[in-house]
Amino acid sequence: MGDRSRIGLIVNPSAGRDIRRLTGGATVVDNYAKRRVAECVLQGLGVVDEPPVAMLMPDTAGIAASAAEEVPDASTELLDLPVEGTAADTRRAAEHFREVADAIVVLGGDGTSRDTALECGDVPLLSVSTGTNNVVPTAVDGTVAGAAAALVATGAVDAEAVTTHHGMVEARTASGESITGLASVELSNRSFIGTRATLDPADLAGGIVSRANPADIGLSSVAGAFEALAPDEPDAVGLRLVDAEAAPRTAKAIVAPRMVAELGIEACRRLSPGEVMTADVAEGVLGADGERELEIVDETVEFRTISDGPRLVSFEAVFEEAARSGLLEGG
Known part of the structure; x- marks a missing residue:
């Protein structure tokens, strides 16, 4: 040919x-x-x-x-x-x-x-x-x-x-395991992967996104309530989520198809390239782009942006x- x-x-x-x-x-x-x-x-x-x-x-x-x-x-x-x-x-x-x-x-x-x-x-x-x-x-x-x-x-x-x-994001554990997401990497407080798909908004404990817009779905929608982040920008947005009743502020977001929820926001901040957000996790699951993939126990997790998307x-x-x-x- x-x-x-x-x-x-x-x-x-x-x-x-x-x-x-x-x-x-x-x-x-x-x-x-x-x-x-x-x-x-x-x-x-x-x-x-x-x-x-x-x-x-x-x-x-x-x-x-x-x-x-x-x-x-x-x-x-x-x-x-x-x-x-x-x-x-x-x-x-x-x-x-x-x-x-x-x-x-x-x-x-x-x-x-x-x-x-x-x-x-x-x-x-x-x-x-x-x-x-x-x-x-x-x-x-x-x-x-x-x-x-x-x-x-x-x-x-x-x-x-x-x-x-398009930017990408990553979570890396202290023990050396990592997971990469195109739109987002999510931390769930579930103790097992199960069906892989994130179903219950109450499971979400936070994570990082490469783009933020309330018209998106999932963690990107949550971040979009506070930050505007275009997919070609080098930054990321990191989030920590807590129970809505105990949170300093909340956000209504489309967390999945036919699923609108109000989530408690403990922290939402923009991360520049090289900047890291950490989370100490007793028990949970890391997922990428809406799918749970990696079970973790007693870990410190670092979330960061990746430039080579x-x-x-x-x-x-x-x-x-x-x-x-x-x-x-x-x-």
Whole structure:
């Protein structure tokens, strides 16, 4: 295929199907819907005269392979990678795409985008919402995502002009364990991981966010009640939460789909790069982007910002640039 441009496509069959779809009001995104979105992505590549080759991450549900069959005009390549049905699939594919792709399209939620961001390096990332926690991914039509990816991957638009670097955040224990989040890292006062998804607002004890806006979901929404933090700013916001009745101030926030709660705020402060917020934890769980992951006992936890986040593509900026350059005009 010579010097033809390439995009990577990651579809997470598990995204958007956790317990919050049953206990909350979030929309269920089944594998059929994801396959349709993936098909739209492949169709959207045709916006340029020589569409890029789409390299597809294999998945346990066969979503990518089925989408390729439904769009035979698209040039596709199913990667020969192990399939475990875990986050390792996403990270393995992202690591491969870092070396060979000109852009990456991710269909999933914050967790899938985070797993991709940890391995994709500086490759432009287009994150499409098909998950549960959707602070970072955009709710955009798959055809739009595919077209934007094609315009970026082929160089039809200047990637520098349509991308921004999104911050990331980290929690590290005194014993050396760590967890990284794209939008947030949360500290829960639960003693076990359980269903992984954060369900009860009373469980939240604090954490750190890379972006703060009351229109977001989760800890970013809580922080947004007091601080405005854009996703491309290098700072973070750290929070300590307590019982609302004993708190010096409170905030109403959207902590999960169909879940608005009033939380007690003991502290909320902006953290500059290199600045650390610490918490002594007798028993609890650390989570990233709404999913509990790491059980801790008698630990001191340090929360900090990370500067080398993913290079996210702005869909609006791509098409504004394309229109300004006359790329969408007919003959």
